[in-house]
Amino acid sequence: MQYQNTEAFAKEMDEKDPLRSFRDKFLFPEVNGQQAIYFCGNSLGLQPKSAISYIQEEMDRWARMAVDGHFHGESPWYSIRKKSKPMLANILGAREHEVVAMNNLSSNLHFLMVSFYQPTHKKFKVLTEAGSFPSDIYMLETQVKFHGYKPEEAIIEISPREGEHTLRTEDILSAIEENKNELALVMMAGLQYYTGQVFDMRKITEAGHAAGAQVGFDLAHAAGNIPLKLHDWDVDFATWCSYKYMNSGPGNISGIFVNERHANNPDLPRFAGWWGHDEEERFKMEKGFKPMYGADGWQLSNTNVLALAAHQASLDIFEEAGMVRLRQKSELLTGYLEFLIESISGDSGILEIITPKSPKERGCQLSLLVHKGGKAVFDELYAHGIVGDWRHPNVIRVAPAPLYNSFEDVYKFAQRLELALKKFA
Structure with missing residues (x-):
């Protein structure tokens, strides 16, 4: 051009x-x-004109049906999460059962790390990029402390070379190899918020797995912005927010990706909630958590219907645009x-x-x-x-x-x- x-x-x-x-x-x-000439979608995307009608539709359903809205009508709230799955799968490069909209980014990352950060006496370290978004640093610090480790000993931060602003892929891969005997988790941004650098998630995932570590990504600045192929790259887990490039409203609903390799792993620990329990048996109200297949099994609470409505307004635009x-x-x-x-x-x-x-x-x-x-x-x-x-x-x-x-x-x-x-x- x-x-x-x-x-x-x-x-x-x-x-x-x-x-x-x-x-x-x-x-x-x-x-x-x-x-305004608006170039701040990396902080908060603009409001779709259709969002208010999507929300109003659920408000009207609430007014007309109250509790019956969970099980009756055109889009019952009990299963309304399923509506967003096809477009989320397209945006994330995933299979539909590997993604679900839920919670917010920070809580999702904590819940995912319960499952995917399982340190041992030998392998307990976490590798990330230096200068990552503060939430990620705080989460990693508190996660390693929760397991009894000191952040300065357990967290490996990779910095650009002197005089450079971005990380070289070979330096990330070298750091993974150098620490492979102690490395339990690689957890990085997919796109670095400050510099705008996209990391080579495929190569990082391959190197992490070769080192015997789990690999996950914070996709806050990547989802809806760059091409993603989480399933093909064999990423273990990821989470994102929907209020930046996916234009779903301030602080709105997040989502998670869990690779289908982990879909039915009974040995994988997690913090459970009843919305992650087998929906065919959920209302039996019995003891004994039986997780749903795929990412749905990491859900905790009843779906935030109004948040999901605003999210869907934007997702439908993404589907139309491609x-x-x-x-x-x-x-x-x-x-x-x-x-x-x-x-x-x-x-x-x-x-x-x-x-x-x-x-x-x-x-x-x-x-x-x-x-x-x-x-x-x-x-x-x-x-x-x-x-x-x-x-x-x-x-x-x-x-x-x-x-x-x-x-x-x-x-x-x-x-x-x-x-x-x-x-x-």
Whole structure:
């Protein structure tokens, strides 16, 4: 693709975009009285216009049927989780019985680690990336403490090489090999929130298994953003949130993946709840937990129907758009953003893109290291209606989401960025 730094080119690309109509399915916020150029889907995706009707449908069912809504009507609440499974399976690269929407990301990761972090006197260490999202660090710290280990002894954090911003795959694999005799778990992000780097989950999983460790991923910034093939990669477990690229509402329902290899393993410990119990016998209210097959067996509580309704509104849009087409547009949009930023900054040294250049190693986010101007540049962008994300000490994260962002959005951002840099850098 031969990009051009012109408004005419951006408009032409939008005219040719087969997904351009999906922008109209979302509600855009206003900043200072004007519709925002929204590049913050990596923190919170926009609201689908259809979400309110999906929620209202369940509110109406509640009003009309009350408790009978669990078992009667078009979509009984008792089994309503099943509706989301086909699209979740497509987004995650899984089989339907390997995924289920439930809880939130942090609680899911704790529950999964009950099953998949089983340290022994010899193999007790956990490998992760340095600088991971705080929730992941807190979870790992408390999990190893729960088992009687000190975090500084049990947690291995892999850092980029000196002078580099992202991890090399060979360094991750080497760290797994070097620690294989003590390694119980590899637990990393699928896409690193700060740099936007996509890790090679297939190779990491292969290396982890060769070392005799379980392998899981936090897909908060990956699900709905990049192609995933969790089943084919033989990942043991994963969890994600639905409120970022899957546009399901602030703090909304999460989901889990559990490889079908573990679907009927009676020796695998877990914390149980009645919604994970065999649904054919659930209302017998008897002792003796009998887990459902697959990921469903990790459920605990009754499904959050209203949360799942908002989630379904977005999933139906994903199904219509298709992950293949979304990825194709994402690569073009992010490539155009990269081209414009490089055109603006040149060899000035003011801006540095710390996200990998290869499309295979990134999603739709570019992280910009601002060497001059910093927060003032970010604030200037916001004052003119551009919503991105600031990360201390001096990184602006920009995420053009293919469902609702346009090439003209990217062009306008670049124009405003150039003015902000001239003003403050």
